[in-house]
Amino acid sequence: MDWDRRRWLVVRGPESYFVSESEEPRAIEVFRQHLDDLSPNVRSMTVDENGLFVTIIPEPKHPWDERVEMPYRLLETDYPRLEDAKSLSGLPTVKLSELEVVERLGPAEDVVRFKDDHDRKAVFKYYFTEKGKEQMWNELHALEALSPHPNIRAIDGLVLEGEESRIVGFTAKHVASGSFAGDEDRLFKLDWAKQLFDTLDSANLEKGISHGRLTPASLLMEPESDKLLLWDWGAATRRRSSTADDDDGDGDVEAAVFTLYEIPTRDYGRRRDKMSSSERLLKTKRWPPAKRGSRAHDLRKLLEEWVARRKGLAEAEGGGARSRRAEDLTAAWPDAPLRRRVPKRKRKKKKKKWN
Structure with a gap:
């Protein structure tokens, strides 16, 4: 998928070429190597056993391009x-x-x-x-x-x-300062952590909404107000009833632990580790060295206190109390409209002519 030009690209070739020990698929290697040379209307390409082009197939122009x-x-x-x-x-x-x-x-x-x-x-x-x-x-x-x-x-x-x-x-x-994903030099303030916890508490416990995709890229800092902004709610879910199996915010707590670990330490491998969990991460005695001045120790202490409080609330209240508060969202948050089906034209059956 070419996200920049919003198009699918298909790479074909001999099986022997695509068998590789490289972590990156060979098709992506081909695409990356020839990206700047490809016409915007190219949709399919065929390569030989050495990864060299054999054929390039463009796609017809779409009617809405004009x-x-x-x-x-x-x-x-x-x-x-x-x-x-x-x-x-x-x-x-x-x-x-x-x-x-x-x-x-x-x-x-x-x-x-x-x-x-x-x-x-x-x-x-x-x-x-x-x-x-x-x-x-x-x-x-x-x-x-x-x-x-x-x-x-x-x-x-x-x-x-x-x-x-x-x-x-x-x-x-538009927030020009960007997210915490690519800024290695920006320090994460304790006040921002508190704002994040308050925002997740409001969403999870009061509204019954889970963010679902919390990462450093989801966090922005508004320079004018010096406030943290929680962004990217595309994976958000809501609870429909007390018996639903939807996430009740525990996934956001898990993600918050990894996020506030990743920002000061710049260690992004723990989240990808299938054996890792927020509980195991918090039990780790020493985290990797953080950037100087980041107050990583105080940030971790604040995080541990919030996780303990959320765990206590979950055990005391259970899912039902929070879910009943979220039921009001069902009318305001309906399912997405179904894909419209275009009725097919009935074709007249041709009568067979017998000689």
Whole structure:
């Protein structure tokens, strides 16, 4: 998948070439090597036993390429119409044609500016796969249910495209400072940890919503207010009933432990270790040396106190009490609209002619 140009690429070749001891698949190696030389309309390529091109097959131009300035619909996706999303009808809207890409932040997330006001920037989150559609739907409703909150970046507006006003994504405030994922020099303040714990408590215990994908990349710092912002709610889930098997926030507690371990230590391997867990991590006597001035010891102590408190609440209350508070979200957070089926035209059966 070429996330930058929003297209699938298929690499074919002899089986002997693709058998490799390298951690990175050979198909990705080919793609990485020839990325800058490939035309934007290439969809398939065939290589020989040495990884050299044999054939390159372009894909026919899509009919909407003339109509949409930013080709966000290169993959076949059923975008819901605004009129079918009654639960989102109260949100402000902006047309896709009114936005202009400034920078690509990551897969399906861009910095854009408004064409009528170049000084006004926003983050544009979008999707172009069916899986992304469900995640976008959940993120929109999670943010609606949790806002306003001082540590959650709210929705600025739904982004609509086409005459049928189909929802292709949403905009939110642009935070230029970026996340904690790629900033090796930024120290993590204890106040930010407290803000994170309060935000997760509010989401998990009061609203019955789990973030589901907490990592250093999910945390932003707003320079103007010096506040921590919890972002990226695409994996958010809600509990429907006291008997549901949905995550009740324990997954967020687990993820918070790994996240606040990774930020000061820069050790990202523990989360990928299948044998690792937040409990085992907290029992580890010594964590790797942290960046000077990070107050890693105080941060760990604060984290351990919060985890113990959450564990105590879970044992005392159980899932039912929190789930009953979350049942009110069912009407405000319906399931995503089903994919619209285009009725097939009935073909007239041709009568056989006998000679």
